[in-house]
Amino acid sequence: MEPLGRVLPKDQTSLAYGVPSAAPGTIFVLTVAGGISVGPRQGHAILFGRNRPEVHVCVGEDDQRVSRTHGQIAFQAGQWWVSTTGRLPIRLPKVQWLFPDEAAVPLAAGYTPLFVQGSSGREHLLEVYVTGESGTRPVSRHQDPTQPPRVWQLSPEEKLALTVVGQRYLLHELHPLPLSWRLAADQLAELQPAAGWTAKRVEHLVAGVRNRLSRAGVPALTRQEVGEPVGNALNDNLFTELLLSTTLVPADVDVLDE
Incomplete structure (x- = not known):
């Protein structure tokens, strides 16, 4: 050659x-x-x-x-x-x-x-x-302050519901999937017996967070972006964003042991 x-x-x-x-x-x-x-x-x-x-x-x-x-x-x-x-x-x-x-x-x-x-x-x-327009290597920024990730604001009930639905992601399972709305509602009812948790309420909370993040610019959180069949893609993408942004962290699953 x-x-x-x-x-x-x-x-x-x-x-x-x-x-x-x-x-x-x-x-x-x-x-x-x-x-x-x-x-x-x-x-x-x-x-x-x-x-x-x-x-x-x-x-x-x-x-x-x-x-x-x-x-x-x-x-x-x-x-x-x-x-x-x-x-x-x-x-x-x-x-x-x-x-x-x-x-x-x-x-x-x-x-x-x-x-x-x-x-x-x-x-x-x-x-x-x-090489970019400057034609030089990136400038070292040893002393510059670290740019923090954008942590999304969640209400206490949103964070609890998302922690339960996404616990397999937080536990580092090899191929995690979100819990079903019914199974998540049952676990939430055990944690908060008087809170009136239902599958519809869990679904509504998770969808609300997903739509809010989508409007804020997070990609691949709507059916139009992902296309059919959707399957678990929307919630899988949601939990990927929540973990990468450190909005949810593995220590959050400790609430399940309480």
């Missing part, structure tokens, strides 16, 4: 730490087997896969589930685009999968980890970094 750009040094650390100053749009691609940096030029295409002699960046060299040429990153219309050309999909951030024959996905400026699927559950990391 003819050189396409500049070979990264053997001691190149993770691209997550940033990259050397470069022209805007320059891309850096790195695996444990090495990497390259390439300038933004129409038609440039970086091939990656298992067959070292035939690709620009080797990934999964010892794994036969990785295709010889598993994918490419091409510069088109002023942007870098990644596509899958091998047999198995590539996993992008936010659990997005890119399958063979699907349209290429644009890469944003900054750091993007890509995961090439291998055998026996292995995933091979392909690090990508596209």
Whole structure:
């Protein structure tokens, strides 16, 4: 394979730490087997896969589930685009999968980890970094105050109902699902016998929180966004947001033991 750009040094650390100053749009691609940096030029295409002699960046060299040429990153219309050309999909951030024959996905400026699927559950990391308009690495902010997550305000009854419905998420179950409204109402009635908990009340409270967060800009909390069949997707997305924002934390399930 003819050189396409500049070979990264053997001691190149993770691209997550940033990259050397470069022209805007320059891309850096790195695996444990090495990497390259390439300038933004129409038609440039970086091939990656298992067959070292035939690709620009080797990934999964010892794994036969990785295709010889598993994918490419091409510069088109002023942007870098990644596509899958091998047999198995590539996993992008936010659990997005890119399958063979699907349209290429644009890469944003900054750091993007890509995961090439291998055998026996292995995933091979392909690090990508596209320099932004400044062409420099991110500025270190060692002493800057930490930006806190946006914690959503819940009423006491909303928080209790959500804790009960979402207890499997808080307990770190492998594939958690929300409790049914009836089962949640039964548990809430045990905790608060005089509070008049019913399945309809639990459903109404959870739907109210979901709609409130949706209006505030949290995505994938409405049927229109998710599409049919909805199943548990709306509440699953709701609990993902509540945990990532630390609105609910594992210690909240202690109330179930009282």
